Amino acid sequence: MTKALLAEWLDKAASCSLPGKGVSRLFLTKEHKRLLGYLRPLMEHCGLESEMDDAGNLVARKPALHSAKTLYLGSHQDTVPCGGCYDGILGVLVALLAVYELREVELPFNIEVIAFGDEEGTRFNSTLLGSTAVAGCFDPNILDCTDISGMSLAEALRRFGLNPDNIPQLTRNKEEAIGYVEVHIEQGPILENHRLPVGLVSAITGIERHMIKITGASGHAGTVPMHLRKDALVAAGNYISWLDTYSKTTKDLVGVVGKLDIYPNSVNVIPGIAELTLELRSPHGDTRRQARKELQKVTAKLVAQGFLVESELVYSLEEVICDQELTGRLESALVKEGIPPLTLFSGAGHDGLAMAHLCPVAMLFVRCRDGLSHHPDESIEIDDALTAKDILKRFIKDLASDF
Amino acid sequence: MTKALLAEWLDKAASCSLPGKGVSRLFLTKEHKRLLGYLRPLMEHCGLESEMDDAGNLVARKPALHSAKTLYLGSHQDTVPCGGCYDGILGVLVALLAVYELREVELPFNIEVIAFGDEEGTRFNSTLLGSTAVAGCFDPNILDCTDISGMSLAEALRRFGLNPDNIPQLTRNKEEAIGYVEVHIEQGPILENHRLPVGLVSAITGIERHMIKITGASGHAGTVPMHLRKDALVAAGNYISWLDTYSKTTKDLVGVVGKLDIYPNSVNVIPGIAELTLELRSPHGDTRRQARKELQKVTAKLVAQGFLVESELVYSLEEVICDQELTGRLESALVKEGIPPLTLFSGAGHDGLAMAHLCPVAMLFVRCRDGLSHHPDESIEIDDALTAKDILKRFIKDLASDF
Numbered sequence: 001m002t003k004a005l006l007a008e009w010l011d012k013a014a015s016c017s018l019p020g021k022g023v024s025r026l027f028l029t030k031e032h033k034r035l036l037g038y039l040r041p042l043m044e045h046c047g048l049e050s051e052m053d054d055a056g057n058l059v060a061r062k063p064a065l066h067s068a069k070t071l072y073l074g075s076h077q078d079t080v081p082c083g084g085c086y087d088g089i090l091g092v093l094v095a096l097l098a099v100y101e102l103r104e105v106e107l108p109f110n111i112e113v114i115a116f117g118d119e120e121g122t123r124f125n126s127t128l129l130g131s132t133a134v135a136g137c138f139d140p141n142i143l144d145c146t147d148i149s150g151m152s153l154a155e156a157l158r159r160f161g162l163n164p165d166n167i168p169q170l171t172r173n174k175e176e177a178i179g180y181v182e183v184h185i186e187q188g189p190i191l192e193n194h195r196l197p198v199g200l201v202s203a204i205t206g207i208e209r210h211m212i213k214i215t216g217a218s219g220h221a222g223t224v225p226m227h228l229r230k231d232a233l234v235a236a237g238n239y240i241s242w243l244d245t246y247s248k249t250t251k252d253l254v255g256v257v258g259k260l261d262i263y264p265n266s267v268n269v270i271p272g273i274a275e276l277t278l279e280l281r282s283p284h285g286d287t288r289r290q291a292r293k294e295l296q297k298v299t300a301k302l303v304a305q306g307f308l309v310e311s312e313l314v315y316s317l318e319e320v321i322c323d324q325e326l327t328g329r330l331e332s333a334l335v336k337e338g339i340p341p342l343t344l345f346s347g348a349g350h351d352g353l354a355m356a357h358l359c360p361v362a363m364l365f366v367r368c369r370d371g372l373s374h375h376p377d378e379s380i381e382i383d384d385a386l387t388a389k390d391i392l393k394r395f396i397k398d399l400a401s402d403f
Numbered sequence: 404m405t406k407a408l409l410a411e412w413l414d415k416a417a418s419c420s421l422p423g424k425g426v427s428r429l430f431l432t433k434e435h436k437r438l439l440g441y442l443r444p445l446m447e448h449c450g451l452e453s454e455m456d457d458a459g460n461l462v463a464r465k466p467a468l469h470s471a472k473t474l475y476l477g478s479h480q481d482t483v484p485c486g487g488c489y490d491g492i493l494g495v496l497v498a499l500l501a502v503y504e505l506r507e508v509e510l511p512f513n514i515e516v517i518a519f520g521d522e523e524g525t526r527f528n529s530t531l532l533g534s535t536a537v538a539g540c541f542d543p544n545i546l547d548c549t550d551i552s553g554m555s556l557a558e559a560l561r562r563f564g565l566n567p568d569n570i571p572q573l574t575r576n577k578e579e580a581i582g583y584v585e586v587h588i589e590q591g592p593i594l595e596n597h598r599l600p601v602g603l604v605s606a607i608t609g610i611e612r613h614m615i616k617i618t619g620a621s622g623h624a625g626t627v628p629m630h631l632r633k634d635a636l637v638a639a640g641n642y643i644s645w646l647d648t649y650s651k652t653t654k655d656l657v658g659v660v661g662k663l664d665i666y667p668n669s670v671n672v673i674p675g676i677a678e679l680t681l682e683l684r685s686p687h688g689d690t691r692r693q694a695r696k697e698l699q700k701v702t703a704k705l706v707a708q709g710f711l712v713e714s715e716l717v718y719s720l721e722e723v724i725c726d727q728e729l730t731g732r733l734e735s736a737l738v739k740e741g742i743p744p745l746t747l748f749s750g751a752g753h754d755g756l757a758m759a760h761l762c763p764v765a766m767l768f769v770r771c772r773d774g775l776s777h778h779p780d781e782s783i784e785i786d787d788a789l790t791a792k793d794i795l796k797r798f799i800k801d802l803a804s805d806f
Contacts, residue, residue, distance in 0.1 A: 188626035205625055209670055220776055221659040222608055222684045222750030223591030226651045228774075233660055234647045240640040248629045256624040257636055258670045260663065267612060267661045267680040277670040281625045347625030371631070373623055 002097070006389070007382050009093045012038055014085040022082040022376025027118035027129075028056060028156045035077055039092075039115060046100035048113070054166040055133035056117025056157065062099050063110050070110040070172070071399070072180040072359070073099070073392070076119030076130070076351055084185075084378020088119060090366065091183040094385055098393040107396070108403040109178055116351050124153045131354035136171035177359035179326045181395065182352055183388045184363060185380060189371030190344050197384035198334065198391065199342040200327055201363035203283035204352050206319035210278045210295065212239065215308040218264065218272025229270055233262050235307050236274035242298050243278060246291065253282045253291055254347055283319045283345040320353050323360030330362050333394040337387060348373075364388055405500070409792070410785050412496045415441055417488040425485040425779030430521035430532075431459060431559040438480055442495075442518060449503035451516070457569040458536035459520025459560065465502050466513050473513040473575070474799070475583040475762070476502070479522030479533070479754055487588075487781020491522060493769065494586040497788055501796040510799070511806040512581055519754050527556045534757035539574035580762035582729045584798065585755055586791045587766060588783060592774030593747050600787035601794065602745040603734055604766035606686035607755050609722030613681045613698065615642065618711040621667065621675025632673055636665050638705050638712075639677035645701050646681060649694065656685045656694060657750055686722045686748040723756050726763030733765050736797040740790060751776075767791055 016035035018024035025031040036058055043050040043060035050060045058077070075091025095113045114134065121127030126142040143154040143164055157164045186192075191199050216230030240257050247255040259277040278295065282288045292313075299309050331341045344365065352361040366388050369379040419438035421427035428434040439461055446453040446463035453463045461480070478494025498516045517537065524530025529545040546557040546567055560567045589595075594602050619633030643660050650658040662680040681698065685691045695716075702712050734744045747768065755764040769791050772782040 186626065187623055188628065189631060190628065207625070219774070220590055220751060221661055221682055222610070222657060222752075223589065223776065224657075224750075224774060225591065225593065226647075226657055228592060231647065231659065233643055233663060237640045237643040237647075240637055241644060244629075244634065244637045244640075254625060254627075254629055256634065256671070256673055258624055258672050258674065259668050260636060260665055260674075261668075262663055265662050265664070267682060268659075269661050270659055271661060271663075279624055279671060347627075348623060349625075371622070371627060373626065 003382050003386060006093065006097055006385060009042065009097070010085055010090070013089045013093065020082060022378070023079045023085055024081045024083065025077065025079045026081070026123040027078045028123070028160045032077065032117070033160070043096065043113070046096055047103040048099065053133070053170050054157070054162045054164060055130050055138070055170055056160065056162060057130040057134065058115040060096065060113040061110060062107065064107055067109050068176045069178050070112055070176055071178045071396070072112050072114060072355065073182070074112070074114035074116065075182050075184055076116040078118045078120050078122070080120050080122050080374045082376055083374050084376065086185045086368065086378055086380050087187065087373050090185055090380070090385060094183045094389045094392065098389045098396065101393055102396060105397070107400050109400070111396070119351050123147045126153065127349070128351060128354045129153070131351040133167045133170040134172055135354045135358035137354060137357040138167055172358055174358060179323060179360040179362065180352060180355040180358070181326065181330070181362045181364070181392065182350060183392060184350060184365060185368040185373060185378070186365040187348050187368065187371065187373035191342070191365060191367035192369065192371060194342055196339065196342050197367050197381070197387045198339060199344050199365045200331055200334065201322050201365055202327070202343045202345045203322055204320045204346045204350055204363070205281040205283050205348070206285055206288055207279065207281050207315065207317045207349065208288055208292070208313060209315040211312050211314045212276050212278060213310040214274045214302065216272055217270070219270045221268040221270055224270060230306055231270050232274035232307070233271040235302050235305070236260060236262070236276055238298050238302060239276060239278060242294070246294055250287065250291065252284055252345065253280065253287050255280045255291065281347055283321070285319060317349065317353065320356040320361065322362050326360050326362035329399060330364055330391065330395055333391045333398060336394060337391050339387065364391060406785050406789060409496065409500055409788060412445065413488055413493070416492045416496065423485060425781070426482045426488055427484045427486065428480065428482045429484070429526040430481045431526070431563045435480065435520070436563070446499065446516070449499055450506040451502065456536070456573050457560070457565045457567065458533050458541070458573055459563065459565060460533040460537065461518040463499065463516040464513060465510065467510055470512050471579045472581050473515055473579055474581045474802070475515050475517060475758065476585070476795070477515070477517035477519065478585050478587055479519040481521045481523050481525070483523050483525050483777045485779055486777050487779065489588045489771065489781055489783050490590065490776050491587070493588055493783070493788060497586045497792045497795065501792045501799065504796055505799060508800070510803050512803070514799070522754050526550045529556065530752070531754065531757045532556070534754040536570045536573040537575055538757045538761035540757060540760040541570055575761055577761060582726060582763040582765065583755060583758035583761070584729065584733070584765045584767070584795065585753060586795060587753060587768060588771040588776060588781070589768040590751050590771065590774065590776035594745070594768060594770035595772065595774060597745055599742065599745050600770050600784070600790045601737065601742060602747050602768045603730055603737065604725050604768055605730070605746045605748050606725055607723040607749045607753055607766070608684045608686050608751070609688055609691055610682065610684050610718065610720045610752065611691055611695070611716060612718040614715050614717045615679050615681060616713040617677045617705065619675055620673070622673040624671040624673055627673060633709055634673050635677035635710070636674040638708070638710050639663060639665070639679055641701050641705060642679060642681060645697070649697055653690065653694065655687055655748065656683065656690050658683045658694065684750055686724070688722060720752065720756065723759040723764060725765050729763050729765035732802060733767055733794065733798055736794045736801060739797060740794050742790065767794060
C-alpha cells in the first residue's frame with residue numbers, strides 16, 4: 001500500500017519533464033512549474049503547510065506548538081537533461097512520506113521538508129541557489145549568470161513570479177536549526193556491491209578542478225624526427241596516466257581527465273597544443289592537497305622537457321564532514337531496522353554542502369542499480385526507498401524522545 | 404645574377420596565390436591558372452616546348468634529335484592552404500633553370516620538366532592525379548571526389564578547359580622512360596642539423612593509418628570507484644605513450660596520434676568513448692609491419708581489461724625505394740660539387756610515389772629553415788637551391804656522357 005503510494009508519487013513527479021528520454025526538469029522552467037503544481041497539493045494532503053520562497057524552493061512545514069527549533073529534510077527538485085527519476089526528488093518524497101506517517105505525532109520541534117530549486121546547476125552553470133539562500137551563504141553574483149538563451153537567473157526568477165530581492169531574507173536562524181538530513185540515491189555501485197539497501201554518508205567530497213594548457217610544437221607527422229618532437233598530446237598523456245595510477249593507489253581519492261582538446265587535431269600533424277581538465281575529489285583536504293603536489297611534479301617534468309604549461313586551479317570546493325551526532329542517530333535507527341551499517345563518502349556534491357553553513361548535516365544513501373545516475377536508466381528498488389523512509393521516521397521519533 | 408633570377412622566379416610563382424598568409428594555390432583554381440600564365444612563357448623563354456595536359460600538368464620539353472628516351476624532372480605546383488613558397492614549385496623551377504643553362508647542349512635523350520597539377524590533394528582529398536596519369540597508375544574513381552563546394556574533380560577539370568576522358572592517354576611508355584629525378588625541400592630539420600645544403604633521398608616513406616575507437620563506460624566522475632572505471636581516455640593513453648616510446652626506440656620509424664576526440668568531453672564525466680587516429684611511417688615495410696604487431700598487443704591488453712576496441716587500417720601506402728643507380732649518379736654529382744653526401748629518407752609523400760610505377764626515381768632534398776614546411780614561414784637559402792641546380796645539371800651532363 002505504502003509501496004504503491006510512493007511509486008505513484010515518484011511516477012507523477014517523473015512525468016513533470018520535457019518530452020524525450022529520462023527526466024529533464026531544469027530550474028524555473030515549465031516542467032518545474034508543473035512539478036510544483038503536483039507537489040503543493042500533495043504536501044497539503046500530507047497535512048503540511050506549504051510555501052514557495054523567492055529562491056525557487058518549495059517548503060512544506062510541520063509546525064511544533066511550543067518550539068522555534070527546526071529540523072530540515074529534503075533534497076532538490078531539478079535534474080540534469082535526460083536524467084533519471086530518483087536523483088533529488090526521491091529525497092523530497094521519502095521525507096514527505098516519513099512526515100506524513102508521523103502526521104498524528106506531535107513533535108517538540110518544527111520540520112521543514114524542502115524541495116530545493118536547483119542543485120544540478122545545469123541551466124545557469126551555477127548551483128545550490130536554493131540551499132545557499134536558506135543556509136545564509138547565498139552569493140548575489142550568481143543572479144547575473146545566464147542560460148543558453150542569454151536570460152539571467154534574476155530575470156528567470158522574476159518571470160517565474162519570484163522576487164530575487166527577497167532572497168537574503170530567506171536565511172534561517174542558526175540557533176534554531178537542529179540539522180539537515182537528506183536522503184539521496186548513491187549514484188555509485190558500493191551499496192549494490194555490498195547488497196545493502198541504504199548506507200551512511202561520512203562526508204561530501206571536496207572537489208578541485210585544474211585547467212591545463214600544454215603548448216609543444218606542431219609539425220609534419222612524417223618529417224620531424226622523433227627525438228626533436230614536442231608532441232602536446234604525448235605530454236598530456238603524462239597527466240592522464242599519472243592521475244589514473246595515483247588515484248587508484250591513493251585511498252579515498254578519485255580523479256579524471258574529463259575534457260581534452262588537441263590542436264590542430266589532424267591525422268598527419270603533430271599535436272601542438274593540448275587543453276585538458278583535471279578533476280580531483282576526496283573527502284579529505286590533505287589527500288587533495290597531496291595530489292596537487294604530485295600534479296605539480298608532472299608539470300615540472302614537462303616544463304623541463306621544453307613544454308610550455310599553463311595550469312590554473314579554476315574551481316575548488318571544500319569537503320563537508322557529516323555531523324557525528326546526527327549520523328550516529330541515523331546509524332542507531334538503521335541498526336534498529338536490522339540493516340548492517342556501512343559508511344561511505346559521497347563523491348558527488350549535494351545540498352548539504354550549502355546547508356552545512358547553517359547547521360549539522362547528515363545523509364542517507366539509497367542503493368541504485370549498476371551505480372547508474374544522471375541517465376534515463378537510473379533505477380532503484382522501491383523497497384529500498386521505503387527502508388530509508390522507515391529509518392528517517394525512526395530517526396525523527398528517537399530525536400523527539402531525546403529532545 | 405643566376406641567384407637573382409631564381410629568386411625572381413620563386414617570387415613571381417609565390418604571388419600566384421589567394422590573398423592572406425603564405426601561399427594558397429589549390430588545384431584547378433584561378434591561382435593555378437595564374438601560375439600557368441606565368442610558367443608557360445617562362446618555359447618558352449627557356450627554349451622549351453610547353454604543353455598543358457588533360458590531367459592539369461604543365462609539361463616543358465627539351466627534345467632530343469634522335470631518341471625517344473626521356474628523363475623526367477619536376478615537382479608539383481599546388482600548395483596546402485597558407486603553405487610556403489618552396490614546397491613543390493622549387494623543384495619545378497630548379498629543374499627549369501638547370502635545363503635552361505643546358506639550352507646550348509644537345510642531349511641524347513629528351514627531357515620533360517613537369518609541373519604536376521596536384522600532389523597535396525587538399526582540394527579534393529585525393530592526391531597525385533597528375534603523376535599517376537603520367538605514370539599509368541591513374542585511378543578513374545578519384546574523378547568523383549568532390550571539393551568543399553561539392554564540385555567533382557571531373558567537373559573542375561572540364562571547367563578548367565581540360566578533358567578528363569583523355570587522361571588514360573597521358574601514360575608514358577615504360578621502355579622509353581629513363582627515370583624521374585625530383586628536387587624538393589626537406590620539410591624536416593636533418594640537413595640543417597648537419598649544416599648541409601642538400602642531401603640524397605634513400606626512400607619515400609610508406610604510411611599506414613589506423614582509426615581506433617575505444618568504448619569504455621561513461622559515468623559520474625565522483626561516484627564511480629577508481630577500480631570499477633573503464634575510462635576510454637585512460638585506455639587511449641596506452642596507445643599514445645606506447646607509440647611515442649616505440650617510435651623513439653625504433654630505427655627509421657615515426658608515429659603520431661594526430662587526432663583524438665573523446666565523448667562526452669565534459670569536466671566531471673568519465674570519458675566513455677575515445678576515437679583516435681594512429682599513423683605509422685617508415686621507409687621499411689618490415690618496420691611498419693612489426694609496429695603493427697606491437698600495436699595489436701596494446702589493443703589485446705585493452706580488450707583484456709574489458710574495453711571494446713574497434714581498430715581499422717584505413718590507409719596504407721607502400722614505400723618507394725629510390726633507384727640505386729640514379730641515386731649513385733646524383734651522389735657523384737654531389738661529391739663533384741664538393742658536398743659531403745648525406746642520405747636520408749623522406750617522411751613525406753611525393754610525386755615519386757606515383758612515378759615509380761613508370762621508371763626508376765631519385766630525389767634530392769634542399770635544406771629548409773627550422774625544418775618548417777606547410778607554413779607561411781617556410782624558408783630556404785637561394786644558394787642551397789642553386790647548389791641543387793648545379794648538381795642536377797651535372798647529373799644530366801654525366802648521364803648524357805655515359806648514354
